[in-house]
Amino acid sequence: MVELCLLVAQDAVEPVSDLLMELGALSVSVEDADALTYQEKALYGEPGMPAPVMGWTRSVVNALFALESEAAKVGEWFGGNSEWSEHSKVVQIRVVPEQDWVRLTQSQFDPVEITANFWIVPTWHALPIGASKVLRLDPGLAFGTGTHPTTKMCLKWIAQHPPFGQRVLDYGCGSGILAMGAAVYGAKCVDAVDIDSAAVSATLDNAKANQLERQIQAGSPDLAIGQYDIVLANILASPLKVLAPLLAGAVKPGGALVLAGILERQAQELIDAYEPYCSLSVLDQMEGWILMGSTRL
Numbered sequence: 001m002v003e004l005c006l007l008v009a010q011d012a013v014e015p016v017s018d019l020l021m022e023l024g025a026l027s028v029s030v031e032d033a034d035a036l037t038y039q040e041k042a043l044y045g046e047p048g049m050p051a052p053v054m055g056w057t058r059s060v061v062n063a064l065f066a067l068e069s070e071a072a073k074v075g076e077w078f079g080g081n082s083e084w085s086e087h088s089k090v091v092q093i094r095v096v097p098e099q100d101w102v103r104l105t106q107s108q109f110d111p112v113e114i115t116a117n118f119w120i121v122p123t124w125h126a127l128p129i130g131a132s133k134v135l136r137l138d139p140g141l142a143f144g145t146g147t148h149p150t151t152k153m154c155l156k157w158i159a160q161h162p163p164f165g166q167r168v169l170d171y172g173c174g175s176g177i178l179a180m181g182a183a184v185y186g187a188k189c190v191d192a193v194d195i196d197s198a199a200v201s202a203t204l205d206n207a208k209a210n211q212l213e214r215q216i217q218a219g220s221p222d223l224a225i226g227q228y229d230i231v232l233a234n235i236l237a238s239p240l241k242v243l244a245p246l247l248a249g250a251v252k253p254g255g256a257l258v259l260a261g262i263l264e265r266q267a268q269e270l271i272d273a274y275e276p277y278c279s280l281s282v283l284d285q286m287e288g289w290i291l292m293g294s295t296r297l
Contacts, residue, residue: 244277
């Protein structure tokens with residue numbers, strides 16, 4: 001394989017990427033041209049909110065071709081076309097060494113320790129010593145593999161407050177990891193809901209792979225009916241605020257509400273949003289993220 005690398009201005013990244021695919025590229029990827037320098041700038045945002053910026057000031061667009069001659073021809077075309085050369089510049093053409101991409105990808109995902117005996121383990125890994133409670137979970141389309149601080153804090157809370165025999169709601173289930181955590185710790189039944197059909201499918205597949213399908217049912221938010229002993233929601237601060245009456249109302253008297261996806265600086269916003277329904281407090285914190293919760297009286 002041969003890779004053609006172009007330095008591209010912010011507003012031209014998308015049209016250049018589309019054009020490369022039309023010119024025969026097998027794949028196209030984009031990375032920050034200033035990565036690992038003092039000019040590097042992280043891009044982030046929340047679902048449903050406008051992007052802070054459309055992209056990096058300077059990007060490197062990498063196009064993969066089967067043959068060096070194909071990459072060279074496309075590179076020459078960009079260099080000789082005044083319309084495109086104004087916004088893009090060929091940096092290099094390089095041979096990409098053959099690799100076992102599956103093994104390389106798998107090597108990036110190690111078992112995740114939640115507690116001393118509770119682990120999230122990819123299917124290709126052996127079980128860690130002392131892991132008596134295990135969820136087998138591979139990276140996929142839906143959010144939640146156990147590596148993010150918000151997921152870790154939720155799972156740790158579940159391990160510390162085993163929902164044995166209880167009814168649990170996982171709102172915004174993603175991969176279903178929290179639903180499965182609750183099931184592993186004895187939940188009688190878990191309703192896992194998400195607006196994303198891919199997340200629902202991932203949850204059902206993961207529950208079956210972990211032999212937890214009898215305890216977990218997954219579907220759209222309409223699946224959530226009545227009140228629950230525990231309501232878990234690991235999403236983001238903005239939707240958590242909007243969903244305050246729904247999530248708080250889904251907790252039965254004496255039940256627990258557990259919220260994640262919240263930055264430390266957003267704590268007061270959540271406290272204010274839930275104040276008419278319950279009294280939130282910070283339960284845990286990790287790497288700038290916090291876990292918030294409340295017991296409904």
